[in-house]
Structure formats: C-alpha cells, structure tokens
Amino acid sequence: MHPFSFATTAQLICETGSSRRLAGLCKERGARSVLVVTDSGITRFGLLDEVLPGFEHEGLPVAIYDQVLADPPENIVLAAVEQAKSVKADLVIGFGGGSSMDVAKLVALLAHPECAQSLADIYGVGNARGQRLPLIQVPTTAGTGSEVTQIAIVTTGATTKMGVVSPLLLPDLALLDADLTLGLPPAVTAATGIDAMVHAIEAYTSALKKNPLSDLLAREALRLLSANLHEAVHNGSNREARQAMLLGACLAGQAFANAPVAAVHALAYPLGGNFHIPHGLSNALVLPHVLRFNVSAANTHYGELAPIVLGDRLRSADPATFAEQLIEELGELSGRMGLPTRLRDAGVPEDMLPQLAKEAMLQQRLLVNNPREVTEADALAIYRAAY
Structure with missing residues (x-):
C-alpha cells in the first residue's frame, strides 16, 4: 500500500x-x-x-x-x-x-x-x-x-x-x-447523476493518489448511483431514490477529492468553456470514449466496477469481458436517460475539435491522474470518436 x-x-x-x-x-x-x-x-x-x-x-x-x-x-x-x-x-x-x-x-x-x-x-x-x-x-x-x-x-x-x-x-x-432535489428536471437529474458516476470511476482509476479509502467510497458511490439513477430520472418524486443519489454523489465527491479525476474532466472542460454545455453533460458526452482509450491501462479496475454498475445485467460471467461490458453500458446510459449522446447533437461544430484538443492539453492538473498518458493527438481522436 x-x-x-x-x-x-x-x-x-x-x-x-x-x-x-x-x-x-x-x-x-x-x-x-x-x-x-x-x-x-x-x-x-x-x-x-x-x-x-x-x-x-x-x-x-x-x-x-x-x-x-x-x-x-x-x-x-x-x-x-x-x-x-x-x-x-x-x-x-x-x-x-x-x-x-x-x-x-x-x-x-x-x-x-x-x-x-x-x-x-x-x-x-x-x-x-x-x-x-x-x-x-x-x-x-x-x-x-x-x-x-x-x-x-x-x-x-x-x-x-x-x-x-x-x-x-x-x-x-x-x-x-x-x-431540495424533487423539482429537478429529468435532464438535469441525468446529467448530474452521470457526472457523479464519472467522479467515482475516475477516482477508482486515479494514477497518483488512488488509495483504499477512496476506492471504498468510489465503489459504494457507484452502487448507489447506478441503482437509483433510472428511478430518480423517470420518477423524480421518489424521495428514497433522490436521497440515495445525494449520498452517492457525496461519497463520489469524497473519493475524487482525495484521488483526483482525470481525462474525462480534462476533455469536458473545453466543452463547457466554449459552448456552455453543462458540466455533467460534457462529462457524459466524452465518458465512454475516454474509457475505451484507457482500457489498455485500466482494464482490471474497470472490470472490478462492472458488476457494481451492471449487477444481474452482466451478459457474460467471464471477467475478461467485464471492462468492455462496463464501457458499453456507459455508452448507452446517456441515451436511456434522454441526454444527447454525440458532440454534434450538443451543438459542437466539427471544425472546433482541434481547438478543443489544444485546450484539453492545458488541463495537466487533471491529465497527470489519468491511467494512460494523453497526447494532443489522442485528445483529438477521442473528440472525433465522440462526435
């Protein structure tokens, strides 16, 4: 340790x-x-x-x-x-x-x-x-x-x-x-909930400060968020689901405050800065594409998180497939929650992708925590995959 x-x-x-x-x-x-x-x-x-x-x-x-x-x-x-x-x-x-x-x-x-x-x-x-x-x-x-x-x-x-x-x-x-959260519109509930899931996932794979306590919090956060997001989005008056989401987001916050977030956030920030896309949605748009980029370095950790997110919806019990199943699930999550799933659907012009990649590289405070090194060319490829 x-x-x-x-x-x-x-x-x-x-x-x-x-x-x-x-x-x-x-x-x-x-x-x-x-x-x-x-x-x-x-x-x-x-x-x-x-x-x-x-x-x-x-x-x-x-x-x-x-x-x-x-x-x-x-x-x-x-x-x-x-x-x-x-x-x-x-x-x-x-x-x-x-x-x-x-x-x-x-x-x-x-x-x-x-x-x-x-x-x-x-x-x-x-x-x-x-x-x-x-x-x-x-x-x-x-x-x-x-x-x-x-x-x-x-x-x-x-x-x-x-x-x-x-x-x-x-x-x-x-x-x-x-x-205080009962009146949140479904889209806001979905985007902020996925944002919290990103916090837990990135804390769990944080390259420099990942630790047993942050891991514990990240896993429990992800369990609470995964189990209650659908209900909170589609039945927003459910206080029990709403309270579980608040606690899940809080635990994820405790995790990433001590094992900091990484490339998902680094690539999300330029989307918010240039196009005023809400932060949670910015994270959701790039999440599966960053995970797919990271999988060669974080396969084991993603595999550990897959049963927490998918539960009895795991299609295969073979642990070798768990990371891929997690990435596929998170790639489909935004659409199921009624959010845009592509940068083009969020109003991002394609000719801005190189500029976004340049700006993402300014977020070295975050990128150093990523399990795999990200170059400007990598960032551009991720944006293009998300486009």
Whole structure:
C-alpha cells in the first residue's frame, strides 16, 4: 500500500427535510449574521421558502446573494464577497449546485476579516492562507460533490478556468436533503447523476493518489448511483431514490477529492468553456470514449466496477469481458436517460475539435491522474470518436 492522506468535510447530515433546520444549525455554530450564496433559479422556484422562516424564528439575520451563474466568472465571486463584507456575515451557506457551492467556498475565505489575499493570489494548489468563515454546504443537485471537496473552479476568461485548491475550502458541514432535489428536471437529474458516476470511476482509476479509502467510497458511490439513477430520472418524486443519489454523489465527491479525476474532466472542460454545455453533460458526452482509450491501462479496475454498475445485467460471467461490458453500458446510459449522446447533437461544430484538443492539453492538473498518458493527438481522436 502506498502512503496516502485523506481529508473531507467535518460533518455530514444525510436526512430528508433537514434543510428546515438550517437556521438552528447556524445558531449552534455561533452565527450572528449569515449570507446564503445561491443562484436566481433557486429563489425563483422557491427552494428557500421553507428554509428562511427558521432564521426569523431564531432571530438570526440572513442575507441572500442569488446572482451565481454556471461556470461562475471572477466578478460574480467578488460581488458575493463584497455582499458578505457589507452584511458582516460570520457564516456562509452555499445553497445550490456546484457553482453556488464553489463561490461560497471562496466567499468564506476572502470575506474573512483578516484575509489579506486577493482572488488572483489563491489560484493553484495550496496558495490560500489564513482562516475562513464557518461554511455550510447544501447541494440541490446530486452531482458535483462540491460539498466535500477542497476545490473551487472559476472562469477567468472567455473560455479559460482556474482552480483554487486548499484544505481551507473544505466545509464544516454538508447537509443532504432530498426534498431540495424533487423539482429537478429529468435532464438535469441525468446529467448530474452521470457526472457523479464519472467522479467515482475516475477516482477508482486515479494514477497518483488512488488509495483504499477512496476506492471504498468510489465503489459504494457507484452502487448507489447506478441503482437509483433510472428511478430518480423517470420518477423524480421518489424521495428514497433522490436521497440515495445525494449520498452517492457525496461519497463520489469524497473519493475524487482525495484521488483526483482525470481525462474525462480534462476533455469536458473545453466543452463547457466554449459552448456552455453543462458540466455533467460534457462529462457524459466524452465518458465512454475516454474509457475505451484507457482500457489498455485500466482494464482490471474497470472490470472490478462492472458488476457494481451492471449487477444481474452482466451478459457474460467471464471477467475478461467485464471492462468492455462496463464501457458499453456507459455508452448507452446517456441515451436511456434522454441526454444527447454525440458532440454534434450538443451543438459542437466539427471544425472546433482541434481547438478543443489544444485546450484539453492545458488541463495537466487533471491529465497527470489519468491511467494512460494523453497526447494532443489522442485528445483529438477521442473528440472525433465522440462526435
């Protein structure tokens, strides 16, 4: 066994309806002024309606910043930081999808009264210093796992992104409440669910930091996600399936936070940056093609995951065929869940594929974790296979 370290969110509450206790949980942590970081869709669809009365009941002032965008740009982060400072927030809540939770992490850090760093100072690995405000994360999608990861992604240019990676970004509490996911459209449920499956698969094959604990979490995450994705997509009111998806996404997040993701994500990022394809769908579009590229180096690991995903649907009991069966299953999954299955169907022009391959190669932070080395020519071939 190689030496490894493992870090995650300090506390996890997995309970349907638990978001109604959010104000009390803030009060227990000594909060006197709270900022909720979210997006306009959350407020428009009333997901905070059963949460906010608790703050009035507790006599705890709460402000809402609801301007977070998908793939949040720097100005969004900075505006949220300024609001946190203006209301003298001493606790931050990320409430929403991965973008809202990522922004909340950075707000908790940059709005701390003793923070002397700018956003530009903290890009990269381990560059954040000092302290942060107490942070609670409440995911409303079962996908990103951002509630248990120490990374936040920011859009820094027209198509470029940067990450802040630091243990300081790990929240104090992650609260998983299926009630908050009941209204998710099937396509969003499907894309975020497949995103979480990618996290588990890539953590399980991570070249540098794969470890027994991340493996354990990845396998259980994949079991929960595989068993409940169809029900969550096609019968979205099923609370039990929704709660299982939230837990599966969280466990996958814990896995990849410690055994990082690789080429699927590296090739997905340029799709989001150039064409604003949602992150989960970007991953789904390239997933089977990256796995097929990797199979010569990861055949054993993929074979170990196949029975978890396929269960009694394994067509052959011969372990030599397991990896191929897994790849075929994941290649068919998006279509069964009602998602586009080809880049062309997602609005990607063919003449952009070489540019996408160039941009994917900038994601060396991710590519070093891939079980097989990826060249620019390889990336282009994968995009063409996905086209």
